[in-house]
Amino acid sequence: MRATTPQQDFIRGVWDENPVLIQLLGLCPALAVTNTVLNSLAMSGATLFVLLGSSLFISTLKKVIPYEVRISTYILIIATFVTIVDMALHAQAPSVYRDIGNFIPLIVVNCMILGRQEAFASKRPVGRALLDALGTAAGFTIAMLMMGTFREVVGSGTLFQDTRWAFNVFGPNYEPWVVMISPPGGFFTLGFILLFLGWWETRKAQKREIRHWPHSVRVTSRKEAA
């Protein structure tokens, strides 16, 4: 196992291995509930709670859980936290729950969460596991907000809709791109974000690349080769 510093454990999930933008995990919520900023934030909060809770428990109990039943135990722990968050959200924020309630139980099968447990929390000390959970949740939140902000601004012409800070971005005469708040809009948005990130990474790679003789032959980056 590669040795890592606490900072690396945190920052890895935030950007370098961002669960949605780089690993392409947890796409179901990223596509389904990012039609407003508020919904994106609520889903991110729910995921943060589940990640932190299950990482804490699984990391603490890693010596107790037998290898053979570890996946079932992890799922059980994750499902418990998801059910708690489901009930709590329903009780505390019924209007948000109306919008995203159907997708809360699906956090159980979010491979981002099970992946962190299996790959990290089950092998590391509690503190590191919590840091990793925080970083992953932060990365998830960043991706969700990127999508949520774009889709809400373009698809509804508003920002922070359903909150007290709601305002019209383009004024009252804006005709919203309704498609952006419907499911296809989620795919479009994610596609364009990934396209942009890919282009950006490639450009960065090209700037660094060392030119050999003959200069006409370009060193292809790994991404291009793949």
Place this chain on the structure above:
Amino acid sequence: MSDEIRKNGVAPQEGKEEKDLPHREEVMPKDHETYTPQGGGAGTGSGPIQEVAAVGDSRVESPKKKSEAVTLHLVGPEIATAEAMGLTESAEGGAGPGAAPERPEVSSSRLLMTLGLAGAIAGALLVFVFLWSDPLIQAENARILRVAINEVLKGPDHFEKLFVLDGELTTQVPEGADTLGRVFLGYDQDGNPMGFAVVADGFGFQDIITVIFGYDAGAAQVLGMKILNQKETPGLGNKIEDQPFVGEFDGVDAPLDGVKPDRNTGASNQVDMITGVTISSKAVIRIINERIAEMGDLLAAYEPSGAGPTGATAGGGSGGEEEDR
């Protein structure tokens, strides 16, 4: 070069190409060479491990500091995925229960006990959360229903809950009896019945639409309508929730007749449908008509038991356990 290999899926080309173009070896980074065979379609389950190992090797070998950093970054997800799938654990050989290469046999009773115990603890925890959240959820649902009844009956002073039982309306339900449904009878301040609030649902364009409507059984007139739940297309179908359409239902004679706005002759049973939202509009009208056809006689036959505020006042309705979704 590697694009071609990928497309053709033929690994041996690699050797040929290298022979043909000897200078390639200099140009290509070292890691590229180790990478291509995998692209040639080895196609075994152990692929990710090999790949990760190859990347690790190349990182050590690579003399170019800068391109090394790029490579590392670009393969990030591959490492992460392999890690997530639990494939790299043995290669990395870390501590912990999952990573030990030779595990002692664990008795099945211990496995059962672990899972059983975990399940029991989780269950107990959820009971407490449920006990806390359920009253709040029920109260919220009751509040939503109360607001809806208030809206469709245009502000009753109070209302009472009636159950449909054996083809009759009754305020009391015998223990264990199956009720077919509920309606709410609203009274004005003087205790005169104002109309029934009836919940109905049926298929819309995408999913089931649930509406509540006020109905004056004596005059066979719809008093008002409100959508309780719908999943119609955002921006189109969900206009059925908005005021211009909802307002169409105030004081319309049953059975309703949905018409296009420019064909409205002013008859008392006509409801303007929304242009471009014909299916959802028709669905709402159909749902209401069907429920009136089903229950109209029953509601008309009901004699209010008395003017007394036996039912819930505006602050009551505590028993309204109507699901809101």
